[in-house]
Amino acid sequence: MPHRAETESRKLLGRLREALAEDSAGQARLDHVVQLIASSMQTEVCSIYLFRDAETLELCATEGLQQDAVHQTRLKLGEGLVGRTAERGQVINAANAPARAGFRYMPETGEEKFISFCGVPIARLGQPLGVLVVQSREQRRFTPDEVYALEVVAMVLAEMTELGAFVGEGAALSAPHQRPEMFRGLIGQEGAVRGTVYLHEPRVVVTNPIAEDTEVELGRLRAAVEDLQTSVDTMISDSGAAGDQAEILENYRLFAHSRSWLRRMEADVENGLSAEAAVEKEQSLARSRMGRSKDAYMRERANDLDDLSNRLLRILTGQGSDTGADMPDDPVLVAKNIGPGELLEYGKALRGIVLEEGSVGSHAAIVARAWAIPLIIRASRITAEALNGDTILVDGDQGIAHLRPDETVQAAFADKIAMQARAQERYASIRDEPAQAKCGTVISLNMNAGLMADLPSIESSGAEGVGLFRTELQFLIRNKMPKRSELSSLYGRVMDSAKGRRVTFRTLDIGSDKVLSYMKPNDEPNPAMGWRALRVGLDKPGVLRMQLQALVRGAAGRPLTVMFPFVADPSEFQSARAEMDKALERESILGHPLPENIEIGAMVETPSLGFAPQSFFDDVDFLSVGGNDLKQFFFAADRENERVRRRYDTLDVSFLSFLEQIVTRANASGTPISFCGEDAGRPIEALVFAALGFRSLSMRPPSIGPVKHLIRRVSLEEVREVVEDARTSGAQSVRKAVTDWLVFQQD
């Protein structure tokens, strides 16, 4: 950075510090700031636009434009050069602004005299807060030094905006983090709760963006970077990582030792920023690059830098998760993303969870669902807005979070919660009653589980048994392969808690999105259709054998039910069953008691199995339709891809005909069949499955009440007629016909 720009920038920041330290109201401060910048930069115009709401920028102060336009001129995000600067998070430097694409003339400002324009985003940690603009009459591009000086000033303005320095008398802006905000995300787990924000990673607050003493700040920065480097080196040498993982960590280490990163931050400090503000300036740039880059490798690298910057900020400010707020009584966890292990550490105390990222099929989502904790995923920007202690309403049914809601929203939400509580009471009153439809048919309702902590729900939900125990969750929440003895004791405890009710253990279903951190990752082009579940178990039978032995030992002579996931052809089932036979033989030789009775089943998750020879249906002891996978392969629509996940209806007649065919074939062999995908827990879907002939359904425990309630109100024979009529009418889905009929039943 040339010497002149350094001194100019430092001088300007020095004057800004004085202006900001004055005990004046928000608007007076802003006015002073624009005057200072315009005079230091020798431009005719300097203006500050700040966000009024997530979509609208407002001219909040100006030197050089019409004063009447202040707080009157507003632009939408992306509108005009100012709106574009904010939207792209990038500097726009135009010698001839009117000729620039996207230019929009705002007559009330009197800006027609000013030809050149330079807009610099005011952003904190990638979150846009506003735009700093300079304009001049002369047609010229602003020099790189000038742009750099503006970026440094914008960084300080971002910190001050965040601290609420421009709020107050006459400023017509509300303080940050005080307005009610609504976040629209996606449904991870239904349910409505009111709670208090508890941030997984509390925001770091920087109160001193401008350096008082550059040498001191440089010393602080260098010492913090050294600390960071030592801690990263230790972390890596302690991790014992090998192969690909070691390579990834090595890249991370190199970044921590990067000279150019340190040099850029040093230059920012030399230009007047404090050490913290310098870290944030580079981090903000990295974040906006990350958002723009299409290259996955570059995004990964920018992610590393983001992570390292967070660590560095914690070192510099002494703030961090360990010094975060105490957990409130009604915590709603707000995080960018969270792993299942971390979620388990927080435990069931959480009232709700709102994530910026995440996916419905993620392990954390599975854990949240198992615990019936309302979960919203993909609620963008929420970690930038929410503060520890804010009130938050989580509407998991709609995928909406209301942060700092106003009274009307709170009242409407309280009504919704009360209504749900009344429904829960209704379900509790039928908990011990059978799911018997009016026509007399009884449907067995079971629960899905995967953690020991799920088992108490067996009593409270009224489940007949566990229709699907996802054994991989035990593997996923650990950081090393569990031992056989640990597993057998766990399986034994699961059976103890079930108190004689049937528990269907599904053998390990890893691969696809379920990746074990301690197993070598497989770089597969399409993991959902790759080396997963039983395919892994048969090709590398060590773990499968260990698990089957653990199941036999855990049963300790009691009846045992085991099913194999992702069977695509009968020979795979036969090989898996042969493994079970060998395990039984080995256990018997070792003198362990064998199960009193053993049932071995297969999951129907691939369309091919529906067309298997009838002998397969004769061979299996039972079948369970894994609708999540079966549907994704039937419609060729990735269950993890939000774009296509809901594109095809489960009640589509083609899918229903396929399901019916599977039920008919199972019945012809006298083989019990159940449905254990997520759809079994949706009342209308459950009703239609029962009408098609499924006599057993397995679902999340909280779904049992609503499903039972609906089944008991109708005759399945009548539902079947409605489904038939809809099918013959040529409808693509029977959903409308069934819901219309149900409404009619209610009248």
Ligand code: PEP
């Ligand atoms: C399914 O695919 O429907 C199923 C129950 O298995 P998972 O969701 O664990 O893949």
Ligand code: MG
């Ligand atoms: Mg599956």
